Amino acid sequence: MTGHSAGEPVTRNAEAHHQLSIRVRDLNLWYGDTQALKNINLDVYQKNVTALIGPSGCGKSTFLRCLNRMNDLIPGVRLEGLVEMDGRDVNEAKMDEVALRRRVGMVFQKPNPFPKSIYENVAYAPRMHDLVSRKTDADELVERALRDAGLWEEVKDKLHQPGTSLSGGQQQRLCIARAIAVQPDVILMDEPTSALDPISTATIEDLMDKLKRQFTIITVTHNMQQAARVADYTAFFHLGEVVEYNDTQTMFSNPATKKAEDYITGRYG
Amino acid sequence: MSQSFDEISAQLRRRHRKSARLKWVSMGALGLAGLFLVLFFADMLVKGLPAFQQAQIQVEVDYSEQASQLPLAAVQEDVRPLVSRGYLRLIPGRMEDNPDLLGTTRMEWVLADGQVDQYLKGHHSKLSGSEQTVVERLVDQGRAELRFNTTFFTSGDSKMPELAGIAAAAMGTVLTLLVTLAVSFPIGVMTAVYLEEFAPDNRVTQLIEININNLAAIPSILFGLLGLAIFINFFGVPRSSPVVGGLTLALMTLPVIIIATRTALRSVPDSIRHAAFGVGCSRWQVVRDHVLPLAMPGIMTGSIIGLAQAMGETAPLIIVGMVAFIPDVGATFTEAATVLPAQIFTWAGEPDRAFIEKTSGGILVLLTVLITLNATAVVLRKKFERRW
Numbered sequence: 173m174t175g176h177s178a179g180e181p182v183t184r185n186a187e188a189h190h191q192l193s194i195r196v197r198d199l200n201l202w203y204g205d206t207q208a209l210k211n212i213n214l215d216v217y218q219k220n221v222t223a224l225i226g227p228s229g230c231g232k233s234t235f236l237r238c239l240n241r242m243n244d245l246i247p248g249v250r251l252e253g254l255v256e257m258d259g260r261d262v263n264e265a266k267m268d269e270v271a272l273r274r275r276v277g278m279v280f281q282k283p284n285p286f287p288k289s290i291y292e293n294v295a296y297a298p299r300m301h302d303l304v305s306r307k308t309d310a311d312e313l314v315e316r317a318l319r320d321a322g323l324w325e326e327v328k329d330k331l332h333q334p335g336t337s338l339s340g341g342q343q344q345r346l347c348i349a350r351a352i353a354v355q356p357d358v359i360l361m362d363e364p365t366s367a368l369d370p371i372s373t374a375t376i377e378d379l380m381d382k383l384k385r386q387f388t389i390i391t392v393t394h395n396m397q398q399a400a401r402v403a404d405y406t407a408f409f410h411l412g413e414v415v416e417y418n419d420t421q422t423m424f425s426n427p428a429t430k431k432a433e434d435y436i437t438g439r440y441g
Numbered sequence: 442m443s444q445s446f447d448e449i450s451a452q453l454r455r456r457h458r459k460s461a462r463l464k465w466v467s468m469g470a471l472g473l474a475g476l477f478l479v480l481f482f483a484d485m486l487v488k489g490l491p492a493f494q495q496a497q498i499q500v501e502v503d504y505s506e507q508a509s510q511l512p513l514a515a516v517q518e519d520v521r522p523l524v525s526r527g528y529l530r531l532i533p534g535r536m537e538d539n540p541d542l543l544g545t546t547r548m549e550w551v552l553a554d555g556q557v558d559q560y561l562k563g564h565h566s567k568l569s570g571s572e573q574t575v576v577e578r579l580v581d582q583g584r585a586e587l588r589f590n591t592t593f594f595t596s597g598d599s600k601m602p603e604l605a606g607i608a609a610a611a612m613g614t615v616l617t618l619l620v621t622l623a624v625s626f627p628i629g630v631m632t633a634v635y636l637e638e639f640a641p642d643n644r645v646t647q648l649i650e651i652n653i654n655n656l657a658a659i660p661s662i663l664f665g666l667l668g669l670a671i672f673i674n675f676f677g678v679p680r681s682s683p684v685v686g687g688l689t690l691a692l693m694t695l696p697v698i699i700i701a702t703r704t705a706l707r708s709v710p711d712s713i714r715h716a717a718f719g720v721g722c723s724r725w726q727v728v729r730d731h732v733l734p735l736a737m738p739g740i741m742t743g744s745i746i747g748l749a750q751a752m753g754e755t756a757p758l759i760i761v762g763m764v765a766f767i768p769d770v771g772a773t774f775t776e777a778a779t780v781l782p783a784q785i786f787t788w789a790g791e792p793d794r795a796f797i798e799k800t801s802g803g804i805l806v807l808l809t810v811l812i813t814l815n816a817t818a819v820v821l822r823k824k825f826e827r828r829w
Contacts, residue, residue: 297720
């Protein structure tokens with residue numbers, strides 16, 4: 173197994189059960205005149221946790237938002253290259269970003285539940301996508317999503333209270349329940365624990381470990397220990413490039429590049 | 442060696458004096474403004490409250506054959522000039538509706554002439570010496586007094602002050618504002634939604650934005666001219682009607698609603714939009730299901746304030762002919778109507794002294810409604826205020 177340097181395609185010698193989820197080739201992105209992503213090549217494997225690490229401003233969040241086209245919302249963003257999922261380029265003209273986001277869910281840095289009831293937070297998206305029609309179906313789906321997010325026991329008696337009345341950690345798990353309620357293939361997490369206390373963080377990390385049986389998870393984190401704990405694969409971003417992409421164990425015990433080693437050992441960051 | 446506390450204090454004294462002076466000046470300004478407000482209200486109350494009372498006298502009404510032809514004959518000669526002409530005129534009609542009255546004589550409390558009203562309120566009146574004696578006699582007998590003036594709230598304008606009321610103008614105001622609301626609210630809100638949530642930020646939208654802001658600062662009489670030129674002359678909307686008045690005021694209210702809505706939309710945090718986009722909402726779903734409901738209290742507040750402004754507007758309505766003399770209550774959208782401020786304007790120009798109190802009374806009613814509207818806006822804002 174070798175690490176890779178920028179420019180070359182990154183293909184991990186995947187084991188048989190590691191099927192490709194998202195394939196990224198030669199991805200370049202500009203904010204106006206500033207290039208934020210340079211020649212990104214990355215393969216994301218199904219039902220694994222992939223962590224994106226790197227110093228602030230290295231482009232890892234920008235990259236994450238390419239995967240469900242959230243960058244479309246930012247004026248002045250220009251993008252080149254291929255982001256392929258299920259054999260389709262997600263940026264092609266025919267691709268509906270709503271369909272894409274239905275299959276690629278997202279959890280944000282700061283918990284952002286809708287200012288509606290806990291129940292509505294989870295039931296809203298499935299209802300909007302016509303996944304449920306009857307009330308009993310919706311009830312079932314809400315319970316399943318909240319159970320999967322490890323929140324059911326805490327909120328089952330107050331489903332109709334506002335989602336914003338929960339604690340920060342609970343709100344973030346509610347946001348995870350909201351994301352998984354539409355049964356996406358991939359869940360993007362943009363520093364999901366950076367606004368949480370250590371105990372809530374640990375809960376979310378455990379949850380990611382459970383959720384990867386059903387979903388492909390891609391998470392951005394500033395916390396190296398977190399990447400080491402939860403991720404199967406880790407990509408190290410620096411100045412808009414993927415410096416190294418490896419399985420987590422190799423990345424943390426025996427990094428192939430000097431830059432990654434320096435970052436991981438805390439020499440800069 | 443650094444300065445001692447005493448040395449620093451000595452230097453500070455001048456600065457403290459300065460800030461104290463500034464404080465007194467600003468408090469003085471506030472006090473002055475408050476004083477003017479109190480004076481204004483006191484003056485309005487003193488002049489306007491009498492309008493809510495009207496003199497009535499008890500006279501013998503003789504429903505004779507003769508009275509059905511000549512209403513004046515229904516009352517005795519000595520009190521004849523003291524009874525309102527308007528009341529006497531109604532007698533034949535009443536006898537027709539109710540034939541039983543014929544041939545009877547009843548003691549009735551009837552509306553007194555405006556001059557009696559002014560005399561009883563201690564104002565200057567045109568009553569002659571002998572008429573004054575009769576009034577005094579009636580007062581002594583308890584047959585003349587000031588009663589609550591229902592006419593003021595139930596009838597339209599009249600050249601006889603004792604019969605003049607604000608009902609027609611109030612009705613016209615309601616109809617006009619309905620038109621204004623129906624036109625400016627949807628257009629204003631949708632414009633703001635487009636500019637804030639959909640439009641790209643380019644030269645064209647910036648130009649539109651600047652123009653909308655400028656529109657809010659245009660003297661209202663110009664909107665009246667615009668309404669006259671476009672709605673009446675070009676589209677042929679009936680002049681003086683609540684439709685044309687409402688449309689004209691809608692032009693004026695639009696920028697207010699657009700600006701208020703944009704501010705309200707902007708105060709909805711982006712995290713909510715991102716959350717909604719993240720679960721696969723289309724842009725319209727994001728706006729309809731998440732952004733608009735959160736912005737609604739702000740939009741309502743802005744719209745109410747815009748409407749209150751429109752309600753107090755007179756100048757553009759003069760241009761489109763809404764300072765009409767409307768004696769009948771119950772206008773329609775297309776018939777000539779007037780509005781409260783225009784009614785006040787009309788009364789203010791009447792030579793008869795009795796109209797001074799009508800003017801002030803109308804102002805009191807208008808102010809009450811406006812203050813109620815603005816208070817509603819404040820309550821709405823407080824009630825639904827959300828902290829993120």
